Amino acid sequence: MIRRSAGLPPRLLTAHGTTLFVAPKSGELMHGQVGDSPANARLVSDGAHGQIMYEVAGSLRPIICRTNRSEILNMDGEEGGQEDATVFAIMDLSNGRVALKAEGLFLCAEPDGRVTLSRTACATWESFLLAEPPSVFQPNVLRHSNDLVRLAVKHGVDKWGSHWYAQHYHNHFSPYRDQKLSLLEIGVGGYDNPNAGGGSLRMWEEYFPSAIIHGIDIFDKQPHERGRVKIHQGSQFDEDFLRSVFKDAGSFDIIIDDGSHINAHVIKSFEVLFPLLSNNGIYAVEDVQTSYWPEFGGNSDDLDSNGTIVGFFKSLVDSLNYEEFIKPNYQPTYFDKHIVSIHFYHNLIVILKGSNDEGSNILRNNERV
Numbered sequence: 001m002i003r004r005s006a007g008l009p010p011r012l013l014t015a016h017g018t019t020l021f022v023a024p025k026s027g028e029l030m031h032g033q034v035g036d037s038p039a040n041a042r043l044v045s046d047g048a049h050g051q052i053m054y055e056v057a058g059s060l061r062p063i064i065c066r067t068n069r070s071e072i073l074n075m076d077g078e079e080g081g082q083e084d085a086t087v088f089a090i091m092d093l094s095n096g097r098v099a100l101k102a103e104g105l106f107l108c109a110e111p112d113g114r115v116t117l118s119r120t121a122c123a124t125w126e127s128f129l130l131a132e133p134p135s136v137f138q139p140n141v142l143r144h145s146n147d148l149v150r151l152a153v154k155h156g157v158d159k160w161g162s163h164w165y166a167q168h169y170h171n172h173f174s175p176y177r178d179q180k181l182s183l184l185e186i187g188v189g190g191y192d193n194p195n196a197g198g199g200s201l202r203m204w205e206e207y208f209p210s211a212i213i214h215g216i217d218i219f220d221k222q223p224h225e226r227g228r229v230k231i232h233q234g235s236q237f238d239e240d241f242l243r244s245v246f247k248d249a250g251s252f253d254i255i256i257d258d259g260s261h262i263n264a265h266v267i268k269s270f271e272v273l274f275p276l277l278s279n280n281g282i283y284a285v286e287d288v289q290t291s292y293w294p295e296f297g298g299n300s301d302d303l304d305s306n307g308t309i310v311g312f313f314k315s316l317v318d319s320l321n322y323e324e325f326i327k328p329n330y331q332p333t334y335f336d337k338h339i340v341s342i343h344f345y346h347n348l349i350v351i352l353k354g355s356n357d358e359g360s361n362i363l364r365n366n367e368r369v
């Protein structure tokens with residue numbers, strides 16, 4: 001028995017960053033970009049069981065889901081027998097998402113936009129986030145789709161689907177997409193298999209059509225070098241190697257650290273590379289959850305330790321305001337003078353470089369006047 005909860009039932013967001021909707025002409029249940037898709041498919045549930053409903057003109061029509069396509073249930077009783085709408089068991093997944101299961105199969109958001117009841121196992125594309133209708137604030141609080149999300153899915157990159165970084169990267173990078181940039185990513189992927197990995201380099205190559213993309217890896221990744229993609233082999237913990245890559249590249253406008261995720265490595269790479277980043281450049285550090293994991297040199301007790309990634313970057317927050325310190329003769333550090341903002345997201349830190357010299361409205365040279 002389906003009970004309609006108070007208020008508007010939630011929409012369903014997929015791991016592609018898209019939302020389920022009903023194509024009004026064909027009546028087919030599909031998934032598409034949140035901004036472009038009508039908000040007309042909703043999950044009506046009692047918490048344990050639910051039906052996907054097409055909402056039109058204030059009424060709800062049930063959806064039937066099949067192995068090859070899903071569509072609005074024909075309520076007119078066609079010849080050949082009336083089918084039943086699909087009733088799902090709603091299964092809570094550990095990551096706040098749900099799986100929808102009926103007749104022993106999971107609902108799946110297919111890469112081609114169809115929604116099918118076809119999978120015997122539940123993985124990424126069989127998981128859904130229940131979302132309230134979009135508001136103007138949605139991009140800040142919900143996983144939302146954009147062009148980089150599309151490319152991450154296309155190239156099989158875990159910056160979307162496993163992690164949720166692509167939405168933040170798009171917010172930071174999209175104004176510069178068409179510029180002749182130099183982007184460096186530490187960590188090509190695929191570890192000791194030379195042919196494996198490289199998905200994110202290809203994603204950046206497509207996202208930034210005029211950029212040169214440099215990839216660093218400790219293993220040989222030469223097979224990924226092509227056109228605007230350059231490969232360098234060495235460790236992110238080796239200062240001489242990092243400087244030699246900079247010498248080859250000439251400049252870095254964007255640096256992304258997705259390498260070893262060892263705390264000491266990440267901090268060392270930042271200390272060497274941030275001064276080499278262009279003024280107004282962007283530096284990103286992924287997977288900073290290793291700050292809390294001892295096997296990567298992190299810990300979950302001393303959260304302000306300068307030896308952990310998050311602890312280190314937290315200590316730089318005060319740098320933003322160094323001009324307000326009441327400390328006569330204070331000598332600003334390089335980071336004081338060149339970090340203009342630090343963004344902390346779940347497992348991702350983004351640091352913007354610039355000239356941090358707005359000045360205090362009260363103090364002069366760290367003294368009251």
Ligand SMILES: C[S@@+](CC[C@H](N)C(=O)[O-])C[C@H]1O[C@@H](n2cnc3c(N)ncnc32)[C@H](O)[C@@H]1O
Pocket residue numbers: 157158159185186187188189190191192197198199200201216217218219234235236237258259260265
């Ligand atoms: C998570 S994968 C990178 C994935 C890739 N950035 C992507 O999004 O598709 C991490 C890569 O870092 C490399 N790596 C590990 N330790 C490293 C080090 N000390 N210096 C440079 N690369 C390292 C590994 O070989 C591996 O290929």
